[in-house]
Amino acid sequence: DGGITQSPKYLFRKEGQNVTLSCEQNLNHDAMYWYRQDPGQGLRLIYYSQIVNDFQKGDIAEGYSVSREKKESFPLTVTSAQKNPTAFYLCASSMGGNSYEQYFGPGTRLTVT
Amino acid sequence: GQNIDQPTEMTATEGAIVQINCTYQTSGFNGLFWYQQHAGEAPTFLSYNVLDGLEEKGRFSSFLSRSKGYSYLLLKELQMKDSASYLCAVSRLRGPQGGKLIFGQGTELSVKP
Numbered sequence: 001d002g003g004i005t006q007s008p009k010y011l012f013r014k015e016g017q018n019v020t021l022s023c024e025q026n027l028n029h030d031a032m033y034w035y036r037q038d039p040g041q042g043l044r045l046i047y048y049s050q051i052v053n054d055f056q057k058g059d060i061a062e063g064y065s066v067s068r069e070k071k072e073s074f075p076l077t078v079t080s081a082q083k084n085p086t087a088f089y090l091c092a093s094s095m096g097g098n099s100y101e102q103y104f105g106p107g108t109r110l111t112v113t
Numbered sequence: 114g115q116n117i118d119q120p121t122e123m124t125a126t127e128g129a130i131v132q133i134n135c136t137y138q139t140s141g142f143n144g145l146f147w148y149q150q151h152a153g154e155a156p157t158f159l160s161y162n163v164l165d166g167l168e169e170k171g172r173f174s175s176f177l178s179r180s181k182g183y184s185y186l187l188l189k190e191l192q193m194k195d196s197a198s199y200l201c202a203v204s205r206l207r208g209p210q211g212g213k214l215i216f217g218q219g220t221e222l223s224v225k226p
Contacts, residue, residue, distance in 0.1 A: 042219050043202075104155035
């Protein structure tokens with residue numbers, strides 16, 4: 001089945017550690033996105049990529065890094081520089097162009113203590 | 114700049130009709146999306162409006178007025194499973210801010226028996 005997957009669903013880390021969240025899609029979509037969602041808030045864009053080997057910062061990129069070496073994969077690294085990393089992280093993909101709907105993965109809930 | 118406003122929460126009765134409003138201010142408007150998100154899950158696509166008017170899809174309809182910067186999502190024959198957060202998202206034309214969606218904070222809808 002075609003879809004977008006994120007793993008793991010729950011992740012726990014100690015403060016000061018970097019952690020990488022996985023996002024894979026087999027929809028043959030060009031564009032991929034990472035969002036962060038905090039309780040009672042909407043989705044905020046961290047990074048996005050419209051094509052392989054290229055990506056742009058979103059609204060809250062500080063403390064995060066990404067790579068887009070393959071069309072199917074867009075991993076997000078939460079670095080120790082991110083001041084408030086505990087959140088629900090959502091990955092999405094679309095055909096590209098902003099008139100196409102985005103398909104979301106199931107999300108990863110990261111807790112840093 | 115850009116701004117998207119939705120009510121934080123709404124309550125309605127099973128079997129009734131509810132209208133969730135969304136107002137926005139943005140330049141280079143290229144369409145408006147509505148997503149449904151159940152607690153702890155990924156958002157799922159409901160509708161996309163790029164031209165003025167009403168789009169109907171089963172029990173859900175979405176309306177857009179570009180001149181007023183206004184949209185609404187209309188849910189008919191409410192069911193308990195419609196209890197969820199409803200996210201309004203604006204798409205912008207290509208440019209420095211193109212290729213991405215700007216999300217509102219979401220409206221938490223509670224459907225009561």
